[in-house]
Amino acid sequence: xxxxxxxxxxxxxxxxxxxxxxxxxxxxxxxxxxxxxxxxxxxxxxxxxxxxxxxxxxxxxxxxxxxxxxxxxxxxxxxxxxxxxxxxxxxxxxxxxxxxxxxxxxxxxxxxxxxxxxxxxxxxxxxxxxxxxxxxxxxxxxxxxxxxxxxxxxxxxxxxxxxxxxxxxxxxxxxxxxxxxxxxxxxxxxxxxxxxxxxxxxxxxxxxxxxxxxxxxxxxxxxxxxxxxxxxxxxxxxxxxx
Amino acid sequence: xxxxxxxxxxxxxxxxxxxxxxxxxxxxxxxxxxxxxxxxxxxxxxxxxxxxxxxxxxxxxxxxxxxxxxxxxxxxxxxxxxxxxxxxxxxxxxxxxxxxxxxxxxxxxxxxxxxxxxxxxxxxxxxxxxxxxxxxxxxxxxxxxxxxxxxxxxxxxxxxxxxxxxxxxxxxxxxxxxxxxxxxxxxxxxxxxxxxxxxxxxxxxxxxxxxxxxxxxxxxxxxxxxxxxxxxxxxxxxxxxxxxxxxxxxxxxxxxxxxxxxxxxxxxxxxxxxxxxxxxxxxxxxxxxxxxxxxxxxxxxxxxxxxxxxxxxxxxxxxxxxxxxxxxxxxxxxxxxxxxxxxxxxxxxxxxxxxxxxxxxxxxxxxxxxxxxxxxxxxxxxxxxxxxxxxxxxxxxxxxxxxxxxxxxxxxxxxxxxxxxxxxxxxxxxxxxxxxxxxxxxxxxxxxxxxxxxxxxxxxxxxxxxxxxxxxxxxxxxxxxxxxxxxxxxxxxxxxxxxxxxxxxxxxxxxxx
Numbered sequence: 001x002x003x004x005x006x007x008x009x010x011x012x013x014x015x016x017x018x019x020x021x022x023x024x025x026x027x028x029x030x031x032x033x034x035x036x037x038x039x040x041x042x043x044x045x046x047x048x049x050x051x052x053x054x055x056x057x058x059x060x061x062x063x064x065x066x067x068x069x070x071x072x073x074x075x076x077x078x079x080x081x082x083x084x085x086x087x088x089x090x091x092x093x094x095x096x097x098x099x100x101x102x103x104x105x106x107x108x109x110x111x112x113x114x115x116x117x118x119x120x121x122x123x124x125x126x127x128x129x130x131x132x133x134x135x136x137x138x139x140x141x142x143x144x145x146x147x148x149x150x151x152x153x154x155x156x157x158x159x160x161x162x163x164x165x166x167x168x169x170x171x172x173x174x175x176x177x178x179x180x181x182x183x184x185x186x187x188x189x190x191x192x193x194x195x196x197x198x199x200x201x202x203x204x205x206x207x208x209x210x211x212x213x214x215x216x217x218x219x220x221x222x223x224x225x226x227x228x229x230x231x232x233x234x235x236x237x238x239x240x241x242x
Numbered sequence: 243x244x245x246x247x248x249x250x251x252x253x254x255x256x257x258x259x260x261x262x263x264x265x266x267x268x269x270x271x272x273x274x275x276x277x278x279x280x281x282x283x284x285x286x287x288x289x290x291x292x293x294x295x296x297x298x299x300x301x302x303x304x305x306x307x308x309x310x311x312x313x314x315x316x317x318x319x320x321x322x323x324x325x326x327x328x329x330x331x332x333x334x335x336x337x338x339x340x341x342x343x344x345x346x347x348x349x350x351x352x353x354x355x356x357x358x359x360x361x362x363x364x365x366x367x368x369x370x371x372x373x374x375x376x377x378x379x380x381x382x383x384x385x386x387x388x389x390x391x392x393x394x395x396x397x398x399x400x401x402x403x404x405x406x407x408x409x410x411x412x413x414x415x416x417x418x419x420x421x422x423x424x425x426x427x428x429x430x431x432x433x434x435x436x437x438x439x440x441x442x443x444x445x446x447x448x449x450x451x452x453x454x455x456x457x458x459x460x461x462x463x464x465x466x467x468x469x470x471x472x473x474x475x476x477x478x479x480x481x482x483x484x485x486x487x488x489x490x491x492x493x494x495x496x497x498x499x500x501x502x503x504x505x506x507x508x509x510x511x512x513x514x515x516x517x518x519x520x521x522x523x524x525x526x527x528x529x530x531x532x533x534x535x536x537x538x539x540x541x542x543x544x545x546x547x548x549x550x551x552x553x554x555x556x557x558x559x560x561x562x563x564x565x566x567x568x569x570x571x572x573x574x575x576x577x578x579x580x581x582x583x584x585x586x587x588x589x590x591x592x593x594x595x596x597x598x599x600x601x602x603x604x605x606x607x608x609x610x611x612x613x614x615x616x617x618x619x620x621x622x623x624x625x626x627x628x629x630x631x632x633x634x635x636x637x638x639x640x641x642x643x644x645x646x647x648x649x650x651x652x653x654x655x656x657x658x659x660x661x662x663x664x665x666x667x668x669x670x671x672x673x674x675x676x677x678x679x680x681x682x683x684x685x686x687x688x689x690x691x692x693x694x695x696x697x698x699x700x701x702x703x704x705x706x707x708x709x710x711x712x713x714x715x716x717x718x719x720x721x722x723x724x725x726x727x728x729x730x731x732x733x734x735x736x737x738x739x740x741x742x743x744x745x746x747x748x749x750x751x752x753x754x755x
Contacts, residue, residue, distance in 0.1 A: 037569060215403075232569050
């Protein structure tokens, strides 16, 4: 067993633990903090079903962003949808046998990476070209984009340019899932790809990537517009009535 | 201090969309409203002056708010700096100061949040854009969180619904709690707590005014329309902004409400103790102060034994009434706790509690109870300015968006000539008047005039194309702000007025006698 195999095995255990525990901690924090006042951005749905639909449109179609700015919408949506399809295709490296639907997604998953990287490049270009967006961009905004583009390009390199030993990689990954360490192919592009993915997993719960769970907890989007019909009082606010 | 000199933004002659200005960092950094005195602060339970250990206390207060308000916690974590909001704030469009872009305004708090509450900010502050809380930062907070009218326009366009109003409220609450409050808002809220309304009108002055108005209406119309006050057993308690009692054009709408109740034969009353619908506790972001102010309405309703509570033309008041009264004081329905039930068993739940005066009037028009003569308003060509708090933080009627439909239907029932302003400047995308959220003070005149630019541009377009000469609105702050700001843009100040001012002109008083 080489040192790199051990390193990457360890890295993935650590990254997974940080991702899962970190997100669980944040989600617990969001769920536990009360929303003492009804603050949906109106017009808002008047029923729970309506709220589920609103949230669905927000998460799947980026409805508010569409209203806001068509450039950000098209780049952002391309990137996210591309990423979703690519991730779905990647399930094949974590299962045996492969689900039919995952096998079916294989060709789409390969080409979705182009949409993903194109979207990212568009978003990055805005950080240089639009003075308002340049003003608000921090170094970490640029680094996260570089990281995602790096993941995309290294993955595309292995799909379309220089294939890696995918069979051994799958054995390595399946092994990790049953706490068994098998050799990782010694391919520098693969190692770069995996290292960047692990980095992304690690920074997820401590960065702006928290928008992913955050949107579901956003009171301006997830509240029902019914304040006259139902009395809504947070526990700490109820104390004031005693 | 010398009178501030500034240039009023130029309106364009023919424009479908507003141009987005290039950023001018620091353009509005020096603009600050007056700081509250120790006396004003202490009335609200805040420290009189900046505490010696203000930094520690401010960070501690931020930590408390993060635990009390899910919205604040989620909004501070979720922003990705995508830039969708950067051209949405009327203050940015009017001033070009990048700190008036919603995201940059939020960053003033978010950078401090990161520094003290997140891993990245604690260990890699430069990388993630975190900063220490210093006097300079406090100074920036004081500038820019009083250049936000909490209008929520940004929250419509944010992919995560991040509402800058919530961040502004938190920042103001933190500043108040370390002894650095704003004179204008805090003084007015103090008056409301002490006397019962924002103008500080004592009961006898109010009685006098109402008698005077009754005489005026009688002289005008020959009909004895009453403006009753403290009438036990009346069906309706009307709670309206105190500006309606004294200011022009506000008072015209008050006369309109009185005529509607008269024509419909509904018994109603005002209250000396609840003579204010406005609640600046909202602007401060102080739950306790907002609740304390709202309690006056609960008490008056219980004491007068009314069956219905109706709110006059006031934007933020309607937000507090519609969205928060049930939570704060049980004015509403659906309570299962003894406190809430005490009032709710008294109220008549065939009607929405509370109701907006526009809901009442619209319903009466629909049912044919009152009659309007449209031709009485033929000298007017009318447009409607959606007030931010009504548009994006409340509702009217049963249907989402009723807050846009109902006032327009009333206007159309009261006049023959109505034209909307361009679609992206009304409805949920409406531009704030520029004076909301605690900015309606002369020391912020530059912010108010520049912030009104997007609305003024949209108005100019319908004035030029449709010969509009009257902009109706249902907010006391909008009315006061426009009265002051319209002349800067070359318009007549009497162009602004209330929806019930139009109703007042058109209503037939003798039909249902």
